[in-house]
Amino acid sequence: xxDSTQIHLSPxxxxxxxxxxxxxxxxxxxxxxxxxxxxxxVSRISPEAPVPVVHVEKEKAYPGGAANxxxxxxxxxxxxxxxxxxxxxxAGQRLLGLLxxxxxxxxxxxxxxxxxxxLKTRILARQQQVVRVDREEPSHLSPKERNAVLRxxxxxxxxxxxxxxxxxxxxxxxxxxxDELLQAARKHKIPSAVDPNIHNSLHWNGAxxxxxxxxxxxxxxxxxxxxxxxxxxxxxxxxxxxxSCQHLLLTLGEHGMILFQPNEKPYSIPSRAREVYDVSGxxxxxxxLLAAGLAAGLTGQISSELANLAAGIVVGKLGxxxxxxxxxxxxxxxxx
Numbered sequence: 524x525x526d527s528t529q530i531h532l533s534p535x536x537x538x539x540x541x542x543x544x545x546x547x548x549x550x551x552x553x554x555x556x557x558x559x560x561x562x563x564x565v566s567r568i569s570p571e572a573p574v575p576v577v578h579v580e581k582e583k584a585y586p587g588g589a590a591n592x593x594x595x596x597x598x599x600x601x602x603x604x605x606x607x608x609x610x611x612x613x614a615g616q617r618l619l620g621l622l623x624x625x626x627x628x629x630x631x632x633x634x635x636x637x638x639x640x641x642l643k644t645r646i647l648a649r650q651q652q653v654v655r656v657d658r659e660e661p662s663h664l665s666p667k668e669r670n671a672v673l674r675x676x677x678x679x680x681x682x683x684x685x686x687x688x689x690x691x692x693x694x695x696x697x698x699x700x701x702d703e704l705l706q707a708a709r710k711h712k713i714p715s716a717v718d719p720n721i722h723n724s725l726h727w728n729g730a731x732x733x734x735x736x737x738x739x740x741x742x743x744x745x746x747x748x749x750x751x752x753x754x755x756x757x758x759x760x761x762x763x764x765x766x767s768c769q770h771l772l773l774t775l776g777e778h779g780m781i782l783f784q785p786n787e788k789p790y791s792i793p794s795r796a797r798e799v800y801d802v803s804g805x806x807x808x809x810x811x812l813l814a815a816g817l818a819a820g821l822t823g824q825i826s827s828e829l830a831n832l833a834a835g836i837v838v839g840k841l842g843x844x845x846x847x848x849x850x851x852x853x854x855x856x857x858x859x
Contacts, residue, residue, distance in 0.1 A: 534852055537851060537855050540819060541599065544600050544815050544819060545600040547684045547685070547819060548603075548604065549601055549603055549685045549686070549687060549814055549815065550606060550679050550680055550685070550687070551593045552676045552687070552688055553607055553691060553695060553696075554689070554690070554693035555618065556618075556641040556693075557584060557585075557587055557590075557617060557618045557621075557643070558586070558588075558591070558643050558645070560644075561647070562648075564578050565648040577646055584621065586625070587641075587643060589605065589607055589689035590607075592689050592718075592810060593605045594625060594627065595807050595812075596815065597625045597627050599811070599812070599847065602626075603628060604628035604630070604683060605622065605629060606631030607631070608634075608635055608638055608664055609632060609638075610634065610636075610638055610640040612640055619632070630678075631676050631678070631679045633672050635664075635668055637668075639658070643656070643657050644657075664695060669695065669697070672695065677703070677707055680707050683713060684713055684818040685713050685715070685817060686704065686707075687715075688701065688704060688715065688730075690717075690718060690719055692722040692723045697725075698726065701727065705728070705729050705730055708731075714817040715730045716730070716731060716732045716733075716734065716814035716817065718806060719734075719743070721738055721739045724742070724743065727766045729768070730768045731768065731770065732768060732769065732770040732771070733768050734774060734810055735773060736775070737775055740755075740758045740762060743762060743765075746758070759771055762783075763785065769784065769785070770782060770826075772827055774806070776794075777794055779792045780792040782823055782827045784823055790823075790824055792827055792828060794831070795834070795835030795854070805837050808830070809833070809834050810830075811830075812830035832854055833851055
């Protein structure tokens with residue numbers, strides 16, 4: 524059974540950890556996107572079809588996908604570097620502008636004439652999402668384009684304290700790409716944190732940490748999903764061995780998280796969320812804090828507790844949100 528002994532994240536302990544973060548540089552490799560939000564109000568149903576008419580009041584755009592991981596890192600004071608592919612289009616230009624405004628490194632980004640920037644537009648009214656419009660090409664990156672991204676990532680990696688592999692299943696990651704990145708991380712002795720995708724069955728052998736959710740874990744094992752906690756433990760233990768990683772964090776939504784480590788009992792972490800408004804982007808927050816914790820020399824347990832605390836904050840916000848060090852400290856005081 525999981526270890527139920529909880530590690531207390533005191534404000535003083537947290538302040539020390541968060542201060543270390545400001546000295547870090549972390550590379551994020553993954554599927555880059557632009558998230559667009561259109562906010563409005565609904566007062567009537569369309570006469571043309573049984574759908575609401577949204578009167579637009581404001582529009583916002585944020586870095587999305589793997590770029591949102593970079594945004595999360597920047598929000599806690601870490602210098603983030605991004606590597607991935609975007610298009611030579613207006614959405615790509617907007618994304619680069621947003622990243623530079625947030626002082627997020629873009630030297631690892633490749634721009635393609637054939638591969639359009641992935642754009643996700645969410646229309647919201649009364650704090651409810653009415654519809655999401657996705658603009659993307661389902662075709663995968665060409666070998667030449669994938670190789671260009673890999674070469675740029677490998678150039679940036681030696682100057683970083685950790686690397687995050689953020690797979691949104693949009694065609695960037697294949698096995699040779701992953702193997703070369705993880706080998707480079709081991710060569711330069713920096714931790715590698717992986718956020719896998721259910722639609723892309725890959726082996727993450729040798730990664731420092733892998734963070735599957737429940738569905739991704741059972742999919743990786745070619746097993747049906749289960750709501751039985753005993754099956755969660757068995758799945759986590761099997762994946763820890765299969766992927767030869769130092770830490771495997773199984774995220775379970777409202778049921779919290781379970782951390783698996785070699786030769787240790789599974790470590791259970793209950794959810795810290797008090798109110799849940801929007802879970803979009805919560806996984807990006809978790810992987811950001813995990814990688815930051817490991818890069819700063821924190822243990823797997825403390826890094827996971829910190830990530831869980833941050834996730835509890837971000838799901839209480841609308842949209843793909845981030846957390847600040849001040850919010851983390853305040854949440855720790857409230858839970859103390």
